Amino acid sequence: MKLIGMMDSPYVRRVAVSARLMGVAIEHEAISVFRHFDRFRKINPMVKAPTLICDDGGILVDSSLILDHVEAQAEPSRRLLPASGSARQQALYRVGVALVAMEKAVQWYYEIGLRPEEKRWPDWINRVSGQLDDAFGLLEEALSSEGAWFGGERPDAADVATAVVWRFTHYVLPDQLDFARFPRIAAHSERTEALPEFVACPLD
Numbered sequence: 001m002k003l004i005g006m007m008d009s010p011y012v013r014r015v016a017v018s019a020r021l022m023g024v025a026i027e028h029e030a031i032s033v034f035r036h037f038d039r040f041r042k043i044n045p046m047v048k049a050p051t052l053i054c055d056d057g058g059i060l061v062d063s064s065l066i067l068d069h070v071e072a073q074a075e076p077s078r079r080l081l082p083a084s085g086s087a088r089q090q091a092l093y094r095v096g097v098a099l100v101a102m103e104k105a106v107q108w109y110y111e112i113g114l115r116p117e118e119k120r121w122p123d124w125i126n127r128v129s130g131q132l133d134d135a136f137g138l139l140e141e142a143l144s145s146e147g148a149w150f151g152g153e154r155p156d157a158a159d160v161a162t163a164v165v166w167r168f169t170h171y172v173l174p175d176q177l178d179f180a181r182f183p184r185i186a187a188h189s190e191r192t193e194a195l196p197e198f199v200a201c202p203l204d
Contacts, residue, residue: 002027003066004040005049007203010102010168011063012050018067018160020197022074026052028201064099067157080157094142094150094158101135101165104128109172129176132169136182143184147191155192163192167203 003019003026005012019026031040033049044051044059052060052069060066071079081095082088107128111120139162142150150158166189169177179186192198 001025001055001070002029002053004029004031004043004051004053006030006032007201008168008171009049010105010164013168013201013203014063014102014161014164015050015052015066015070016201017164017197018080018157019070020200021155021160022070022078022080024070024074026070064095080151080155080160082156091150091156091158094139095161097135097138097142098158098161098165101132101139102161102168104132104135105165105169105173108132108176112176113172133177136166136177136185140182140184143188145184147187155195159188159192163189163198167193171203 001024003012003015007013007016007028007030016026016028031043031049033040033047037047040047040049040051043053044061046061048061050061050063050066052066054060054069060069067080071081076083081091108125111125111128143162149155150162155163162185166185170179
């Protein structure tokens with residue numbers, strides 16, 4: 001399998017790190033949806049990152065759908081989502097919150113980073129920035145003050161998504177958010193980014 005996309009996308013990095021944690025081999029090819037649009041389009045006419053080229057040549061898009069496919073190939077003991085019950089529901093909730101944070105961070109970045117200043121919509125920026133702040137607040141509340149993983153003894157899918165979006169937000173919106181309000185996420189990020197699976201997939 002081959003993962004197409006840049007690690008500065010939180011969705012691409014989420015897939016790359018998760019696959020490593022699950023012991024599923026995926027080759028990575030760094031192709032940008034912006035700088036290499038035509039090249040990307042030849043692989044996937046939707047020009048959507050991440051794109052996964054499967055072993056049979058088929059393609060998958062959307063990080064959650066890709067990871068569903070990857071999890072099915074991982075050893076059960078190394079999967080990042082519990083198989084069933086309340087533990088799975090809680091993990092999915094936390095992943096969902098982190099994915100909202102990703103979406104809002106990307107929207108905010110695109111609004112101030114790509115749209116000309118005279119065409120920006122302050123009310124929209126206030127809305128998405130507030131949603132991002134609220135999502136981080138929920139993750140901050142859910143994290144243990146004792147530094148435990150969401151997944152217990154090892155990181156799970158929510159740990160990966162939370163760490164990835166935190167690093168991404170620091171990278172693209174360094175002066176836009178009061179990061180000091182989320183000390184548990186900051187400590188979680190520092191611990192998570194030190195893992196070899198994260199180190200092997202640097203954002204920048």
